Amino acid sequence: MGKDVIVACDFSSAEQVYNFLDKFEGGRKPFVKIGMELFYAEGPQIVREIKKRGHKIFLDLKLHDIPNTVKKAMSVLSNLDVDITNLHAAGTVRMMEAAIEGLTRPDGTRPLLIAVTQLTSTDQESMENDLLIHEPIDKVVMHYAHNAKVAGLDGVVCSPLEAGKVHDTCGSNFLTVTPGVRFADGDIGDQKRVMTPAEAKKIGSDYIVVGRPITAADDPVAAYNRCVAEFVD
Ligand code: C5P
Numbered sequence: 418m419g420k421d422v423i424v425a426c427d428f429s430s431a432e433q434v435y436n437f438l439d440k441f442e443g444g445r446k447p448f449v450k451i452g453m454e455l456f457y458a459e460g461p462q463i464v465r466e467i468k469k470r471g472h473k474i475f476l477d478l479k480l481h482d483i484p485n486t487v488k489k490a491m492s493v494l495s496n497l498d499v500d501i502t503n504l505h506a507a508g509t510v511r512m513m514e515a516a517i518e519g520l521t522r523p524d525g526t527r528p529l530l531i532a533v534t535q536l537t538s539t540d541q542e543s544m545e546n547d548l549l550i551h552e553p554i555d556k557v558v559m560h561y562a563h564n565a566k567v568a569g570l571d572g573v574v575c576s577p578l579e580a581g582k583v584h585d586t587c588g589s590n591f592l593t594v595t596p597g598v599r600f601a602d603g604d605i606g607d608q609k610r611v612m613t614p615a616e617a618k619k620i621g622s623d624y625i626v627v628g629r630p631i632t633a634a635d636d637p638v639a640a641y642n643r644c645v646a647e648f649v650d
Contacts, residue, residue, distance in 0.1 A: 420618070422644045423475050425450045425596070425628030431459045431466070438470060440638050447641055448473040448500070450626055464497045474499040475594075475626075479533055481505035484515035491519030491530075499528050501594070503574060506532035506561035513568035531572040531594055532565035534558040537610070555579070559586045566591055572623065577612040580622045589621075596626040600643070603630050614647035622648075 424447040428434045434455060441447060449472045455463060456478060468474055476499040480487050487504065494502055504516050513532065521527040535544065535558050544550045550557060562573045562583050572592025575583055580593035599611040606629055617625050627644055634640035 420622075420649050421448045421473075421624050422614070422641065422648055423448045423450050423594070423624050423626045424631050424641065425452065425477075425626050427452055427454055427628050427632065429454050429458050431455075431463055434463070434467070437632060437637065438467070438472070441641070444638060445642075445645065446471050446473075448475065448624070450475040450477050450628075452477045453479075461497055464499060468498060475501040475503075475624075476528075477503055479503055479505055480516065481508045482512075484509075484512045487512050488515040488519035491516045495520045495522055495527060501529045501531060503531045503533060506534050506565050506573070510564050510568045513565060513570055517569050529571040529592065531574055531592060532561065532570050533574050534561035534565075537576055537597065555582070559583070562587050562591070574626075576610055577617040577620055577622050577625070578610055580617070581620050584621055592623045593621065594624045594626060595622040596628075598625045598627045598630070598644075600630055600640075614644045618648045 426434050426449050449467055451464060451474060464474060464476060476494065480490055481504060504513065517530060520530055535554060541554045544554055558579055559582060563586060565573055566587045572594060573583060574594045576597055577595040580595055583593050595617055597608045597611050598614055598617055599605050601613050605611050614625055625648055631637050631640045
C-alpha cells in the first residue's frame with residue numbers, strides 16, 4: 418500500500434459517522450480509522466457497513482492481553498476484513514507473535530498489523546514513576562519498534578518526529594503511521610508535538626492519521642483534499 422491520509426472518525430454513533438462520510442460521495446473515498454469510541458458504541462457492524470461503502474479501514478483497538486486471548490481476538494477481527502489493525506508492543510514479543518498467528522487467515526492472507534510503542538501521552542516522568550522504566554523514552558520507543566519487527570509486524574504508530582528514526586532502526590519498508598498532524602495555519606488543540614502533512618511526507622511517514630483538522634473543519638472535504646494534496650500527491 419502506498420502513502421495515504423487516514424481520517425480518524427472519532428464519533429460516538431453510526432449516524433454521526435454516516436453524516437460525515439456522506440459528504441465524500443462522488444469524490445476520493447477516505448481511508449477511515451475506527452477507534453474504541455465508535456467500535457464500542459456500535460459494534461462490529463459499523464466496520465462492515467463502512468467497508469461496504471468502499472472505504473479502507475484501520476481498526477484502532479490497541480489490543481493488550483495474554484498471548485492466547487489476543488490470538489483469539491485477532492482471529493475474530495480477521496473476519497472483519499479490515500486493512501490495518503493494532504496492539505500494544507508492551508504486551509511482549511510473544512503476544513505479538515500470537516497476534517500474527519490469530520490474524521492470519523487459512524489462505525495465508527491477513528490485515529496489516531502495527532504496534533503502539535509508548536503512547537504519546539506517556540512522557541519520561543510518567544514512564545519512570547508509574548511504569549518504573551528508567552531508559553530514555555526514545556530508546557524505549559525504538560526498542561519496542563524493533564520488538565514489533567522481530568515478531569513479524571508490519572510497522573508502528575508513532576509521532577511523525579520519530580518516523581525517520583524508526584525507518585533507520587527497522588528498515589524503510591517498516592510502516593510508520595503517524596497522528597499529531599496539523600495544518601500550518603490550524604489549531605493544534607491538545608496535541609503537543611505536531612507536524613504539517615507536508616513535513617510528515619518529507620520525514621517519511623507512510624500514513625498520516627488526521628482527526629479534528631478534517632472532522633471539525635467547516636468544509637471537511639476541502640480539508641481532506643488539502644491533506645491529500647500536501648501528503649500524497
Ligand atoms: O483529532 P486528532 O487529529 O488529534 O486525532 C488523532 C487521532 O490519532 C485520534 O484518534 C487519537 O486517538 C489518535 N492517536 C494520537 N496519538 C497517538 C495514538 C493515536 O493522537 N499516539
